[in-house]
Amino acid sequence: MTTVPGFPQGFLWGAATSAYQIEGAVDTDGRGRSVWDSFCERPGAIIDGSDGRIAADHYHRYREDVALMRDLGLSGYRFSVAWPRIQPDGTGAPRAAGLDFYSRLVDELLDAGIAPVVTLYHWDLPQALEDAGGWPNRDTAYRFAEYAQIMAAALGDRIRLWTTINEPWCAAFLGYAAGIHAPGRTEPAASLAAAHHLNLAHGLGTQAIRGVLGNATPVGEVLNLHQLYPLSDDPADLDAFGRVNAVGNDIFLNPVLEGRYTDLTVSATAELTDWSFVRDGDLTTIHQPLSMLGINYYATHKVGAGVADGSPNPWPGAEDARHVTDPGPRTAMDWNIDPQGLTDLLLGTARRAPAIPLMVTENGAAFDDVAGADGVFHDAARVAYYDSHIAAVRAAIEAGAPVTGYFAWSLLDNFEWAEGCAKRFGIVHVDYDTLVRTPKDSARWYQALIAGQSSDG
Numbered sequence: 001m002t003t004v005p006g007f008p009q010g011f012l013w014g015a016a017t018s019a020y021q022i023e024g025a026v027d028t029d030g031r032g033r034s035v036w037d038s039f040c041e042r043p044g045a046i047i048d049g050s051d052g053r054i055a056a057d058h059y060h061r062y063r064e065d066v067a068l069m070r071d072l073g074l075s076g077y078r079f080s081v082a083w084p085r086i087q088p089d090g091t092g093a094p095r096a097a098g099l100d101f102y103s104r105l106v107d108e109l110l111d112a113g114i115a116p117v118v119t120l121y122h123w124d125l126p127q128a129l130e131d132a133g134g135w136p137n138r139d140t141a142y143r144f145a146e147y148a149q150i151m152a153a154a155l156g157d158r159i160r161l162w163t164t165i166n167e168p169w170c171a172a173f174l175g176y177a178a179g180i181h182a183p184g185r186t187e188p189a190a191s192l193a194a195a196h197h198l199n200l201a202h203g204l205g206t207q208a209i210r211g212v213l214g215n216a217t218p219v220g221e222v223l224n225l226h227q228l229y230p231l232s233d234d235p236a237d238l239d240a241f242g243r244v245n246a247v248g249n250d251i252f253l254n255p256v257l258e259g260r261y262t263d264l265t266v267s268a269t270a271e272l273t274d275w276s277f278v279r280d281g282d283l284t285t286i287h288q289p290l291s292m293l294g295i296n297y298y299a300t301h302k303v304g305a306g307v308a309d310g311s312p313n314p315w316p317g318a319e320d321a322r323h324v325t326d327p328g329p330r331t332a333m334d335w336n337i338d339p340q341g342l343t344d345l346l347l348g349t350a351r352r353a354p355a356i357p358l359m360v361t362e363n364g365a366a367f368d369d370v371a372g373a374d375g376v377f378h379d380a381a382r383v384a385y386y387d388s389h390i391a392a393v394r395a396a397i398e399a400g401a402p403v404t405g406y407f408a409w410s411l412l413d414n415f416e417w418a419e420g421c422a423k424r425f426g427i428v429h430v431d432y433d434t435l436v437r438t439p440k441d442s443a444r445w446y447q448a449l450i451a452g453q454s455s456d457g
């Protein structure tokens, strides 16, 4: 095993994907419908009108994809399980075909020497559970625990690391407040109940997995913590910054790390809800020992005082804040490129949760890739993005942050949610007509880094 200078022995070098974004095969082997199948049918919901019906067809090509990962030398692969393949209606007996797909995938990874890192929920809620109220409905958290128990029994000790919920901020607030992700609801009060029930699902799910596999089973959660900076030290800017931080970060971090919601989280949202959806014992349930905390990082922004314009946004209780990004180079998502933000975020999180190993569970960039005359995608901008951000992780480690893995987002070009197939995050190009995979320069660069051959390393 090689070690990349500046990174600890055993560090996981991986890539990440999610089920709805790559699998396709939405009607295959009895898979049920998810909220994303429905959302994609809503006119105007997806910028280019695309959907995940075929995506990268990974469901049929997973062997080829694992072979690609082996070739790149990855030591870890983070993927998600499509809940509707396991329980088409979100409840009841599991479907053998769904379990079998993930079981085969895991075996294939293990044969290739790649550690499987599973995410149980990456947003593809069974539509039947949404029809029963979705995440604002408390019962959804209990359904999630049942599903987690099924997966723990099926995949067992073959999994290196379980993660429960991916980016609950997006699921709760893009899905139920801003309405730009499935299920497309714009109900800020309900979105706060959704956030609490996603937290509860993490706690109940963790208990369910450890109930099957034992208390030592590695279980964590994945958050897209927002690396925010106040626009100025003007009190109005600091007030807006504080509220955005409260509903962007603290609402997820404090319950899981400390078993409480902060006063500011509650007071900032007091006009929307009285928080009566929090029941006795919930915070203890959410506050399970974390084996790791996953951080997804892309960009930074500054926050100051502004004026609510009445349009739905994903910051319930802080709808009036102004969000500004620094000028300078941007990705195709129009996100700023700020590697220092990743160092700051890792160090800040490490200070808040000193005993918990951290992983960068997603980091990467979309650019408008153009093939060279040789048919290869010379994605120099993406290489530069990875180079600077991996250096930023190294800097955080050197300053004491306990980072134990890094996962490039993403292995493959894929269905980028509301942005459809137009935004490409892969280190491997996917031709959506032929489904042919072609590693981009960034994949070769990452391969060399992992092999310890990078000039940079």
Ligand code: GCO
Pocket: 018, 021, 166, 167, 170, 296, 362, 409, 416, 425
């Ligand atoms: C996530 C992410 C991914 C996105 C990526 C680029 O939640 O894990 O949203 O699914 O594709 O972050 O936007």
